[in-house]
Amino acid sequence: MKLTLLGTGDFRPYRPLGSAGYTLTNGDDMLQLDFGRGNLVNMAKSGIDWTVLHAVCISHVHPDHISDLFQFLQAWTVTNAWKEIDSELVIYGPRGFSAFFEHYRTVLVTTWDKLPQIVEIYDDTFTVQGFTVTTKSMQHSTDCNGYRVEAGGKVLCYTGDTEINSNLLELAQGADVLLTECSGKNADELLANQYGHLRPTDIAAIANQSGVKKVVVTHYPDDPAERELRIAEIAKEYKGQIIRGEDLLEIDF
Ligand SMILES: [Zn+2]
Structure with a gap:
């Protein structure tokens, strides 16, 4: 699989x-995890063709995770209506996602001649293209899914936004890649406990206990010094490979 940030x-x-x-991506199969700010522009920079994207998994509906989703849907619906493309699309989301989507569909002005399939799913397993995807509910300030994606004998676990919890430990078990949020540094206890986010010490604990590669x-x-601090804090407690995520980075695994 290849992961593009x-x-x-x-x-x-x-x-x-x-x-x-x-x-x-895995061969010709492509799966999008969340769809936040600037994702479409970075897709173009990465050479990723949005017209061949048929499956999207949303962790939760905070704007930093979905702000480009509706721009993408405008492109998808209008180009389908104009017969420039002819493609199917399914969007998976957490508890409450169907009602959320329907609300925005009725107030956002674009061509809705063709509708994506909306699937509200949590604590379940499904297959889409060549991917087997397991969702488990995370612990955030709103309903949130974590995702475990398996294809070609490889496994990626995506945390969404969450505080540390046993469902995440299950999702991450033996994964090749733990793609993890790191909203807090270790001193940010309020962030972790009140808003539901992971700190470096939480990430190290999950990585160690689940045996991720x-x-x-x-x-x-965004601040490089803040990023360094978080990486260093994880590295104090986790001795495996740590990749410092940057926009447009591609990771083959
Ligand atoms: Zn977030």
């Missing part, structure tokens, strides 16, 4: 970085 920043766009969004750090502040 389309956005590694958080909700504060102080620097020109995208927010949560990741493309997984490598950790890819994302969803952290």
